[in-house]
Structure formats: C-alpha cells, structure tokens
Amino acid sequence: MALLEIENLALSIKGTPILRDIDLKVDAGEVAGVVGESGSGKSMTAMAIMQLLPVGTQWQGAIRLDGKALETYSEKDMCALRGNDIGMVFQEPMTALNPVQTIGDQVAETILVHSGKSRSEARRIAREALNRVGLPEAQFPLDRYPHDLSGGQRQRVVIAMAIALQPKLLIADEPTTALDVTTQAQILRLLKQLVDEDGMGLILITHDLAVVADMADHIVIMKEGEVVEAGNTLDLFRRMKHPYTKALFEASSHVPVRNPVHVAERGEPVIEVSSVVRDYPLPRRSLFKAPGHFRAVDNVSLAIMRGENVGLVGESGCGKSTLTRAILALDPIQAGEIKLNGGVFSTSGEGPDRDMRRRVQVVFQDPYSSFNPRHRVDRLIAEPFHLLESQPDRADKRRRIDAALTNVGLSPSDAHKYIHEFSGGQRQRIAIARALIIEPSLIVLDEAVSALDVSIRAQILDLLADLSDRLAISYLFISHDLSVVRAITDRVLVMKSGQVVEEGSTEDVFRDPQHAYTRELLAATPILDEALKAREARAAAK
Amino acid sequence: MLPFVIKRLVSLTLSLVAASLVIFFVIEVVPGDPASFMLGLNASPETVAALRDSLGLNASAPIRYWQWITGLLQGEFGISYTYKVPVRDLILDRIWISMPLAVYALILSTVIAFPVGVLAASRRNSPTDVSIMGVTQLGIAVPNFWFGMLLVLLFAVTLGWFSAGGFPGWEAGFFAGMKALTLPAVALALPQASILARVMRSSLLDTLGEDFVRTARAKGLTRRQALWRHALRNALIPVLTIIGLQFSFLLAGAIIIENVFFLPGLGRLVFQGITQRDLIVVKSVIFLLVFAVILVTFIVDITYAIADPRLRRARS
Helix, strand or coil: CCCEEEEEEEEEECCEEEEEEEEEEECCCCEEEEEECCCCCHHHHHHHHHCCCCCCEEEEEEEEECCEEHHHCCHHHHHHHECCCEEEECCCCCCCCCCCCCHHHHHHHHHHHHCCCCHHHHHHHHHHHHHHCCCCCCCCCCCCCHHHCCHHHHHHHHHHHHHCCCCCEEEEECCCCCCCHHHHHHHHHHHHHHHHHHCCEEEEEECCHHHHHHHCCEEEEEECCEEEEEEEHHHHHHHCCCHHHHHHHHHHCCCCCCCCCCCCCCCCCCEEEEEEEEEEECCCCCCCCCCCEEEEEEEEEEEECCCCEEEEECCCCCCHHHHHHHHCCCCCCCEEEEEECCEEEEECCCCCCHHHHCCEEEECCCCCCCCCCCCEHHHHHCHHHHHCCCCCCHHHHHHHHHHHHHHCCCCHHHHHCEHHHCCHHHHHHHHHHHHHCCCCCEEEEECCCCCCCHHHHHHHHHHHHHHHHHHCCEEEEEECCHHHHHHHCCEEEEEECCEEEEEEEHHHHHHCCCCHHHHHHHHHCCCHHHHHHHHHHHHHHC | CHHHHHHHHHHHHHHHHHHHHHHHHHHHHCCCCHHHHHHCCCCCHHHHHHHHHHHCCCCCHHHHHHHHHHHHHCCCCCECCCCCCEHHHHHHHHHHHHHHHHHHHHHHHHHHHHHHHHHHHHCCCCHHHHHHHHHHHHHHHCCHHHHHHHHHHHHHHHCCCCCCCCCCCHHHCHHHHHHHHHHHHHHHHHHHHHHHHHHHHHHHHHHHCCHHHHHHHHCCCCHHHHHHHHHHHHHHHHHHHHHHHHHHHHHHCCHHHHHHCCCCCHHHHHHHHHHCCCHHHHHHHHHHHHHHHHHHHHHHHHHHHHHCHHHHHHHC
16 A cells, blocks of 8 residues: 555646646655646645645545545644645745744644644754754754745755654655755755655655656656656656657757857957956944945956857856846946947946947846736837837837747737736747847846746747847856756856856866866756666666 | 844934924924914014013024923923913823823724734635625724714713713723723724724735745644734734824824814814914924824834844844
8 A cells, every 4th residue: 555645636726627637656765756847737736635725626536645535534634634644845945934933933833733742842853853954953043033044944944844743745846946956956865865764755846857857766747737647767768658758858958959150259249247346235233334245246257259148157146146237237336347349338437328228138037027017018028119219110110029029939919918918938038029129239138947847948948049040149148057058058157156166168167167166066956867877777786 | 132122212312303303493484473472462562572582482593492302301391372381281181181092092993903804814705804894994984083973972872871071080080081081992993993904904814825824734733823823923014013103193193083072182282282373382292292103113113023033133
C-alpha cells in the first residue's frame, strides 16, 4: 500500500472543471515530481490533498493517505492531519510567514496545535527543527522575526514548520522558484536529506524539468488539468511518449537560432558605461553625523556593440537591478559616465534629455502589472511617441503601430483590444512592441522571460533573437537564469556585491569560468542533460 | 524600541512648536479687536487704548508669543476677555465633560465595531455579512445629531430612562454623570463604529487572503484559529489609524452633539469664544485640542510599533 494514492481525481470550482482523471502515487521515502506549466492544475492537486480548497470546489475520485480515504475525514480530522501527517512548503517564502510573530513561535505552533506538549517542550522541539534545517541557535535564536531573514532562510523556517512533527508526507509547491540558484541548490539538498533521514514521501511540484530530473524518483507531467504522462524518471525522459512531454523537454533547453550578421566588431559602442558608481544613503543614525551610504554599484564599466546581446547575471542583491536603473537613467549616478552612440547620456551631474532617453527602452519581468489596464493596445504601445520631437501624423502612427505588432508576431487587429484579453506570453510581446516602436538603439530586458512558462519562454527567446538579427538592436539581458542567458547572449558579465567579477564571451565563461563565484553559480544551476546523465550513472552502479 | 520612542517624542515636541506658531499667527490676523469688542460700540478711543494696554495687546508679537508660551508651560492660560475668569478654569470645567464623552464614545465604538467587523469578515458574503454591511452603511449615512434627537425622543421623552440633556456635574456621582453622557456618547459612537467595523472587515479580509494565513492552515490550525492568531493582529494597523483619527474628531468635533444635549463642553466653549472675539480662550482651547491630537497620534505610533515588529526597526 502506497503512502498516498490519488485515483481518478476530478475537481471543479463553481461548475468549471479544473482537474480530470488525476492519478498519483507516492511511497514512503520516495520523491514524486509533479511538472507542468501555469494553469496545469499542479497546485490545485496539492490543495486537494491538503483539503484546503477554495469555496465552491467539488471533487470526486479517491485520495487515500495510508489507505484511509480523505472523504471520510471531517474538517476537524483534517486539521489534526495537516501539519502532523502532511506538511506543506509554499512557493513564496517572503510572504509565507506571519510578519508579527517570531520564527520560534511560528514553528512551535505546529507542535502546540497537535500535541499536548508544554510551551517550553514545544520550543525545544522547534529549536531542534530549526537546527535541522540549517538555522543554528547562534545566528538564528527563536525570537528572530521573519523580516530579519533572507528569502532562503525564510524558506528554511517554513520547512522547519512543515517537518517539526516528522510528517509522513511533505508537499513542496515550487519551493525554490523564488530563490537564487545557489540557495535553490541548498534547499533542494535539504529536502532530499530530510526524505532520506525520515523516510518521508515528498511531492515536489515544479515547472523546472532539470530540478525534477535531479530530485524525483518518478514524475507526473500535467497539462490543462490532466496527467499527460507519468512514470519512472529515467524511463519517462528516455521515452517521452507524449508529444507535450517532448515539447516541454525541448522548450526548456531551447536555444534560438541566431544569425548575427550585424554585430559590429569595431567602431563605436551603442552604450558605454564607464566606472559608474551608485550609492544609496543609509538611514540617518544620529543628528550630528552625516548618514552613511551603501554602494550598490561599485565602479562598473561595460560596453555593448551594435546588434550585440550582452547578458548580466548575478544573485539578488548583487546590484544588477540598480545598474539597470542607472543605465535607464531612472536613478542618478554618483560617479562615472554613460555614453550612448558616442554622445554623453548621463553623468554624475545630469541625466539625458528626451531625445537621448528614447534611444533606450526597457521590457520588465511582470507582463501582468506593467500595463495600464484601461488603455487599448494601440495607445499602450504608442506611448513612447511623446518622446519624439514631432508627433507622427495619424496614418504614420497607425502604420508604425501595425508594423510593431507584426514584428512581434501579433496582428494589427489586436490594436483595439485591452490588455486583459491577452495571455502572459502575448503581453510580453506587446511590451516588446512598445519598446520597439520608436526604434531604440538599446533594449534592456530586465528578467523579461523569467515569469513565463518554458514553452512561451522559448517563443519569446526566438522572437528576441529574430528582432536582434533583423533590426540590429542591442540587448542588455538581465537574468538570474543562466540557461536563458547562455541561449541568447554573445557576451556575459557576472556581478557580485556591486562589482563585475567576470566578463567574457558567453561560451568561454560558461565552458571555462575563471572566477570562483561564477563556478559556484554554474555548479548550482540545474541542467537537465547532466541531471539525467548523473541519474543514469547511479542506476547503472546499482 | 527606546530610540523609536525618543524619536517620536522629538517629533511630537517639534509638531507642538509648529502648531503653536501657526495658531498664534492665525489668531493675529483674524479681524476684530477684542478690546473694542469688550467695550461696545460707544467706547472712546482712549478707553479702548487703555484696555488694550492693560490686556497686553500693545506689546510686539514675539513678546506676546513668548508670554503666551511661557504661560502655557506654567499652566497659566491668561484671563478670558468676556468671562473675566482664568481660561484655565474655563477649560478645566469643560474638559471634564468633553474628555469623558470622547473616551466613552470611543470605547463604545471600538467595542461595537471589533466583533461586528470580525464577524462580517469571517462570514464573508453570508446573509450576516450582507446585513452588517447594510446597517453600517446606514450608520455612516445618518447624521449623528439627528440620531441623537431620535435617541432623546425614544429614551428620554417616551421611555423616560434618561434625561433629555444637560449635565448634573460629577459631584452628583460617577454613575449620574455617566448616565447623562450615555445618550450623547451613543449618538457619537454609532457612525464611528460603522466606519470602524467596515475598516476592520476589509482589513481582515485582506489579511485572510495572505500567504501566511494559508501557511497557518497548512500547519493544522482551524479557520477560526488562523483568523484569531495570525490574521487579526496583522489587520490591526489600519484599524488603529482610524481609531486615532476618531478620537481627535470625538474630542473636538462634538460641538453639534454638545448643543443637542446641552452639554457645556470644549466644543461649545470654542464656538462661543469665536463669536465673542474671546481670542485668548480660542487660542488656548485650540492649542489644547492640537496637543490632544498630537498626543493621540504619538500613542497610535507607539501601538503600531507594538503591533508590528518591522516598524520598530524601520523607524528606530
């Protein structure tokens, strides 16, 4: 008898079907990977196991834990089960903890609600749980508040809460998606170790094939509320019976074909950043001393040639976003100079004028919140026109809007729609159209594909590669996802603590990293092929 | 926590200084000379000048400001031009009505609003929630003086449980005093309670949708436990803000209710002071009210920091 068995689970919310025919089995000491893109129903499956479903949800089928059917459990029984027999870890560690309670109280609460133990006993067990997840007493006493901790540390606290009572089953819903690669590697290692030590069953929900290939014993691939393929990890990747599995596999290691005919080897760079410094003032500590400052960007120089794609990688807090804001002239710089097409763009003294400013455009990460929902698409993408000296006339404007939409693979008839009528991938295309419309020299892509599903991401990468080849636009491509940077950039810069620690052609840096930090980053990045090879080697050794 | 409190205290003092300057100079430019007002239309210019002199109105503005402030610090507010008694006594008489009335009304409004708001939020979109929202909508729309008059009609005229107005004085005993304040306090509290209940409900609904409430449920807490232990304290910040604003309003804004119930409170004192150009009374009472408002803001700031540990660090 498996620890958890789901058979023919079907679920609907207020009459809308969400899940159909879900089958899933997890044994003790085993990791089951659930993979799918957004909207595939993987989180809803997890919530069905927890029985924390939204109001108006109906479900049929069987969910059995240790052979006992969950439909026979009352809400009270479920409360006794959650946290005790099933633990859960969520995607967003920054908001998963109560900001006004100490971490000790929050971990101890799991113990207090489920056992008649005394407060001090509960705190003792909480301490042990925190020690186990790598938060030792010296730096992480029980009375710390969540806001003192980083994202990775908070995720450890959430894990400590979930495993404090050694549940039989742990559900981890995208536990590392919001984290940096090195932190992701640590958290995954921790989860694996807990499974091995406690003989827990783990359901690992993720969109990242490389992560499951490394972690999971068997995999379930979901699409639009259904399981399209399931099986032992190696068999599944070897066979890939279902076309969707194959498509996912190809999309996640997709490299766009590029014909960079326009890259100018010599001549003037499009943008040249020299010795730029960006300081943030720290809060004033005393009335009599000048407030200190934090140097977020420390003496950074870079140059991008016409038609060249340059990647900027680093972990959160390394200063890459601050550098981006400085390049976009959204924030003043404290020292150094930024030149655009040979002319001064901004210095520590002043920012660019409108004509200069229009030559640098940006595409942001979140395709959902970067548009005004009340405007139609034509107005949204025509917005940068106000940066032009003379406004184009109506017909010209119309023509350029149509051209921009066609360029990004949409149709001119989309101009009259509102933004909510588009999917995430289409919205990102619209964002690119908005950046393209006044023919900038440089487009800054700030995590522009990070929020997209792998198949959409592959399409957008193709689009970007095509645009750069055809129109000889340069990109500054900022991302924490090294595989994406490798796929699309010619040259890459690695940033750490406000400084560029390594720079070179993308292939060279990835093949033979020089700086220790780059090596660390690369080692932590899950790579599908390598994970599969390692798994095959292990299987062969057995 | 201590540096935070000290910081707030410094800002409190600076606000008071700024407020006193504004009040002083606004009163300076208000038209109407108190001396000629006191002496009537037929007074000779010499008598007016003599009175101005004896009132100290001829000294230069900085000196008069200094005298006023040093007086305030010693508890000396000056002599009322019209009542001819120390302003301090006038204020002391009335503050013992206005302050208890404001506190009474605030306690009533909080005691009503909290459970009602929590109930509405925990049963979102149920008939209970819908009726609570309807009633509170009405509570906000109905003017409090009219509601006060209805209360008088029902409880004083028809049922005869309370007197229709006036105040017997605290000498008559605590309960007699509180009884006289009950109808006005209810009239004041109801619209405030309606606002507060709605804020409580929407704030709590927001926090109930937060990730950490889901985490709490995943730990095995019941819906009710998650609400009380995790959502409520996080929902308090906007509610505290509203309570702070309401106290200031209740203290100074009860003029109409004081009139409906014939209560000799601070609101009436200011109103009379303005109509009679008793500027020294106006100046002092307004400063006192400003002081009360700033003090309440200070207390609210401190309770923020108690409610939310993030603020302790961010501001200290």
